[in-house]
Amino acid sequence: MEFKLEAHRIVSISLGKIYSARGQRGGLKLHKNLLVSLVLRSARQVYLSEPGCPPEPPHAACGPPEEEPPPCTTVWAAGEPPPPPQDEAARGGPRLPGADCEGPRSRRCCCGCSCCCAAGGGEANPADCATAGAAAPPPPHCPRKRSAGERGQAGSPVKKPRREVEDPPPPPPGEQEDMDTGNVASLISIFGSSFSGLLSKEPKGRRRAPLDGSETAPAEAAAEPGQICCDEPVLRTLNPWSTAIVAF
Amino acid sequence: MEEDVETRKISSSFLRDHSYATEADIISTVEFNHTGELLATGDKGGRVVIFQREQESKHQPHRRGEYNVYSTFQSHEPEFDYLKSLEIEEKINKIRWLPQQNAAYFLLSTNDKTVKLWKVSERDKRPEGYNLKDEDGRLRDPSMITMLRVPVLRPMDLMVEATPRRVFANAHTYHINSISVNSDYETYMSADDLRINLWNFEITNQSFNIVDIKPANMEELTEVITAAEFHPHHCNTFVYSSSKGTIRLCDMRTSALCDRHAKFFEEPEDPSNRSFFSEIISSISDVKFSHSGRYIMTRDYLTVKVWDLNMENRPIETYQVHDYLRSKLCSLYENDCIFDKFECVWNGSDSVIMTGSYNNFFRMFDRNTKRDVTLEASRENSKPRAILKPRKVCVGGKRRKDEISVDSLDFSKKILHTAWHPSENIIAVAATNNLYIFQDKVN
Numbered sequence: 001m002e003f004k005l006e007a008h009r010i011v012s013i014s015l016g017k018i019y020s021a022r023g024q025r026g027g028l029k030l031h032k033n034l035l036v037s038l039v040l041r042s043a044r045q046v047y048l049s050e051p052g053c054p055p056e057p058p059h060a061a062c063g064p065p066e067e068e069p070p071p072c073t074t075v076w077a078a079g080e081p082p083p084p085p086q087d088e089a090a091r092g093g094p095r096l097p098g099a100d101c102e103g104p105r106s107r108r109c110c111c112g113c114s115c116c117c118a119a120g121g122g123e124a125n126p127a128d129c130a131t132a133g134a135a136a137p138p139p140p141h142c143p144r145k146r147s148a149g150e151r152g153q154a155g156s157p158v159k160k161p162r163r164e165v166e167d168p169p170p171p172p173p174g175e176q177e178d179m180d181t182g183n184v185a186s187l188i189s190i191f192g193s194s195f196s197g198l199l200s201k202e203p204k205g206r207r208r209a210p211l212d213g214s215e216t217a218p219a220e221a222a223a224e225p226g227q228i229c230c231d232e233p234v235l236r237t238l239n240p241w242s243t244a245i246v247a248f
Numbered sequence: 249m250e251e252d253v254e255t256r257k258i259s260s261s262f263l264r265d266h267s268y269a270t271e272a273d274i275i276s277t278v279e280f281n282h283t284g285e286l287l288a289t290g291d292k293g294g295r296v297v298i299f300q301r302e303q304e305s306k307h308q309p310h311r312r313g314e315y316n317v318y319s320t321f322q323s324h325e326p327e328f329d330y331l332k333s334l335e336i337e338e339k340i341n342k343i344r345w346l347p348q349q350n351a352a353y354f355l356l357s358t359n360d361k362t363v364k365l366w367k368v369s370e371r372d373k374r375p376e377g378y379n380l381k382d383e384d385g386r387l388r389d390p391s392m393i394t395m396l397r398v399p400v401l402r403p404m405d406l407m408v409e410a411t412p413r414r415v416f417a418n419a420h421t422y423h424i425n426s427i428s429v430n431s432d433y434e435t436y437m438s439a440d441d442l443r444i445n446l447w448n449f450e451i452t453n454q455s456f457n458i459v460d461i462k463p464a465n466m467e468e469l470t471e472v473i474t475a476a477e478f479h480p481h482h483c484n485t486f487v488y489s490s491s492k493g494t495i496r497l498c499d500m501r502t503s504a505l506c507d508r509h510a511k512f513f514e515e516p517e518d519p520s521n522r523s524f525f526s527e528i529i530s531s532i533s534d535v536k537f538s539h540s541g542r543y544i545m546t547r548d549y550l551t552v553k554v555w556d557l558n559m560e561n562r563p564i565e566t567y568q569v570h571d572y573l574r575s576k577l578c579s580l581y582e583n584d585c586i587f588d589k590f591e592c593v594w595n596g597s598d599s600v601i602m603t604g605s606y607n608n609f610f611r612m613f614d615r616n617t618k619r620d621v622t623l624e625a626s627r628e629n630s631k632p633r634a635i636l637k638p639r640k641v642c643v644g645g646k647r648r649k650d651e652i653s654v655d656s657l658d659f660s661k662k663i664l665h666t667a668w669h670p671s672e673n674i675i676a677v678a679a680t681n682n683l684y685i686f687q688d689k690v691n
Contacts, residue, residue, distance in 0.1 A: 010524055013582055026337040030422055030441045031472045031491055032587050038527045
């Protein structure tokens with residue numbers, strides 16, 4: 001069990017390093033970030049292979065939409081030029097709980113751009129995605145963070161702790177460890193398996209650190225986030241972690 | 249790319265021993281020239297300071313060959329890459345001297361992106377008695393000149409000038425970590441994380457790419473180049489080390505692009521030492537050929553290894569630098585110390601190797617006697633001209649007097665850069681923003 005906690009801690013430290021590396025002077029250091037990503041993968045492997053790893057949370061109903069905007073806006077405020085926030089809120093509003101969770105989610109998965117995060121019942125469609133994606137090239141971190149924040153509220157067991165931690169300022173990463181460590185598995189699987197995206201899609205050595213490689217073109221990135229997004233039950237429980245990332 | 253041949257006057261003042269440590273003063277590279285007469289340091293602020301050894305004189309025997317400031321100049325400035333929205337640091341990553349071929353000295357200095365060739369020359373005479381201008385430099389009216397004279401050279405106070413003779417730019421997408429002058433003295437190489445380029449000193453607008461390990465799909469990236477060096481005698485041979493703890497030796501005669509190595513040096517991993525951080529600590533931070541050219545030395549986070557070029561499957565010698573840190577890797581990962589890149593050096597006869605550690609400690613290993621010593625570079629703990637006292641780190645149990653426990657080591661005081669005089673027992677040790685020069689005691 002202590003290996004899992006250590007792996008958990010290492011994962012959060014590694015994520016913090018990657019996040020803070022984005023703003024450092026001189027551009028992204030390829031060597032250091034490669035090493036950090038290797039550590040992240042090792043920690044994830046240990047975490048997932050440990051017996052007693054919590055089972056994936058059951059597919060739950062989508063949560064009320066009004067909880068959606070805060071994590072997203074916080075994420076945007078973390079320094080990235082956001083695609084129109086108004087659209088997010090708008091799309092977030094009319095999102096229908098319940099039955100439509102499956103549908104929008106799968107649609108979201110196919111299009112890798114940021115507007116997909118809005119799973120509003122009938123609103124999000126590939127056409128919108130394409131336009132919005134082309135209009136505002138999604139900032140590196142955001143698509144995954146946003147989807148995490150959004151889908152997270154669907155899981156009822158974690159709604160409460162998430163509301164608590166959302167009050168500004170977000171709690172320091174240390175406190176996150178008290179939360180359901182099931183989220184770690186989800187996050188690790190997301191970051192771990194697509195982590196190589198950190199280094200990908202760098203046209204001519206551009207150093208921005210996309211977590212999902214969606215920098216160059218939404219279409220190009222479609223395949224990659226698509227694989228991850230489809231891991232539905234996993235993504236639902238990610239809200240505490242989205243806040244953790246924000247805290248970094 | 250136009251070459252900037254503007255002459256610059258240099259003030260020979262060097263700001264040392266600050267009571268506060270400004271980041272720009274942190275020394276980032278130290279290198280003796282081929283005779284040991286000059287010692288160059290580069291810092292984070294892009295400056296180069298060159299020290300020159302005093303001529304030994306009978307009148308002041310106690311000042312045996314001390315190093316004094318010879319020249320200071322600004323080698324690199326911070327730049328901004330507008331296309332990529334990136335700032336390019338002016339920190340000097342490496343300095344390499346060229347062998348001296350005339351009265352002037354030449355060195356290469358590099359930051360993350362640009363290599364520059366600097367000429368350092370002395371001027372101790374100046375011409376006087378021009379016809380068309382007077383001593384102040386003002387032009388004279390030609391119609392007022394009634395007689396001609398020949399200008400003569402008169403002695404003046406010694407002035408040391410540094411001029412940039414070549415600028416080798418725009419050849420590296422990633423950060424340059426090494427430069428190495430070839431033994432043919434006509435070419436040199438520069439290595440970044442994924443590529444190595446071969447340059448001719450005379451040509452600045454193009455270079456040959458001789459190693460390229462960038463995968464077609466960057467998601468498949470697993471290792472980067474961490475250091476590279478030419479063989480000291482064979483101008484066709486070079487080595488480069490990787491973040492996976494491997495060294496490749498390449499022969500430029502086999503093909504233009506040396507992606508396929510001639511030799512591959514790797515030690516199998518010890519499974520009992522496996523941890524989350526095994527990959528990080530196996531990353532090689534420095535690789536150096538011995539002066540003889542028979543051996544290479546590599547430094548990874550916890551050890552220094554000596555390899556025989558004829559044996560690829562394991563090193564012939566392994567020295568533990570600070571194995572007591574092995575149990576602290578997680579904390580060192582948290583505070584980023586695990587990413588520190590220590591360098592290593594040979595002495596002139598290849599019998600002793602030296603590398604740095606934390607708490608301003610540095611270590612020397614005698615390859616013949618197998619003895620090692622830990623010394624400290626600090627003004628508080630040693631007076632000038634006093635013999636350095638060996639230090640010991642206590643790893644557990646009872647701490648003896650004069651021993652330092654692992655937990656009280658200062659990890660902000662790290663010695664990453666050291667240099668050894670090519671023929672004498674004189675070492676230069678860079679401790680953050682201070683430079684220490686130690687010599688053998690002579691009676």
